Amino acid sequence: MALCTSGEIRWRIFLTEGLFFGLLLYSSLETLRHVVGNPIHQVKGMLGGSILFPANVSQGITVEKMEWDFRPQKRDLGYWLGEFSHRNQDYQSPTGRFGQRLDMVDETTLRIKDLELDDGGIYNTRIWFNKTQFQEQRFNLTVYEPVPTPQIDHQVESKTPGGFNVTLRCHTPGREELSVSWETGGSHRALGKSVNQYQVSDNGRELRVFYWNSSLDSTFTCLVSNPVDQKRASFDLLNICQSDEGGPFGPSSWSPWLIPxxxxxxxxxxMVMLMVMVKVNWMQWKIIFKTLRRDICSDARERGEYPELRSHTEYGG
Structure with a gap:
């Protein structure tokens, strides 16, 4: 039996270590290739709703099992969600983080029910096809609150007999960043680009409208949305025309004290007319009475009757 020299022994050890390091590097590069080749899938859910994480697996390929873990957005500590297979699809989270809210819809799709805001984060799955082959996929979940119902306030800036300028402001309670846009008409058409009629400011929350009586559309709608929900509120400018804000557009725009x-x-x-009429009639009757009295007195003198009236009638008494 031939004995190995110290140089041969060192050479064999070097080859063995090199082979082990090469296999380890290959395994690491293979895992990295799986991760890099499968980018993060963006998933959006609404508070209280459900969300699905469907792993992308080619048809005809058998999945032995799937392992899931979770890293929240607001924490560095991750959670091991569990191991799922076609033989064990109803698996409760071992950490109790999700409880009964976590289950598998089928062999490759994870579902989370009754979403909470803290459910947002990175969900990573390792899909095993056999004992040595696997693939990794990641999902980035963002959970949004339902959009609150907006409210529209208005302020009349100026008014003329032909129309008015009004500023509409869309208010939305809550902390979440929301997208605000404006529509017009009953069919919710987007606003035109006429700067002579519309001006939008304050990140879309304020709309200044130059409205004329001949305008066809009087209804303006504020649309508030996030990636998973949207709400609308509408305001009809004819309400201003029928109030005391819209100027001289009709009887309903008069001041409250004007009618009384x-x-x-x-x-x-x-009353003045009646007084004038009474005075005129009294003067007429007075003239008639004097004329009639003068005539009666003249006839009496001619007949020699009532001589005591002579001095009275002569002086117009």
Whole structure:
């Protein structure tokens, strides 16, 4: 039996270590290739709803099992969600983080029910096809709150007999960043690009409208949305025309004291007219009475009757 020299022994050890390091490097590069070749899938869910994580597996390939883990957005500590297979699809999270909210819809799709805001984060799955072959996929979940119902406030800037300028402001309670846009008409059409009629400011929350009586569309709608939900609120500018803000557009735009004032004025005019009529009639009757009396006295003198009236009638008494 031939003995190995110390140089041969060192050479064999070097080859063995090199082979082990090469296999380890190959395994690491293979795992990295799986991760790099499968980018993160962006998934969006709404608070209280459900979300699916469907792993992308080619048809005809048998999946032995799937391993899932979770890294929250607000924490560095990750969670081991568990191991799932076609023989064990109803698996409760061993950490209790999700409880009964976690299950498998089929062999490759994970579902989370009753979403919470803290469920947002990275979900990583390792898909095993056999004992040595696997693939990794990742999902980035963002959980959004439902969009609150917006409210529209208005302020009339100026008014003319032909129309008015009004500023509409869309208010949305809550902390979440929301997208705000405006629509017009009953069919919710997007606003035109006419700067002579519309001006949008404050990140879309304020809309200044130059409205004329001949305008076809009087309804303006504020659309508030996030990636998973949206809400609308509408305002009809004709409500301004029918109020005291819209200027001289009709009787409903008169000041509250104007109608009672007109009634008082009308009554005073009627009273003055009656007084004038009474005075005129009295003067007419007085003239008639004097004329009639003078005639009666003249006839009496001619007939020699009532001589005591002579001095009275002569002086017009």
């Amino acid at each position: 004032g007109l009634i008082v004025l009308l009554v005073m005019m009627v």
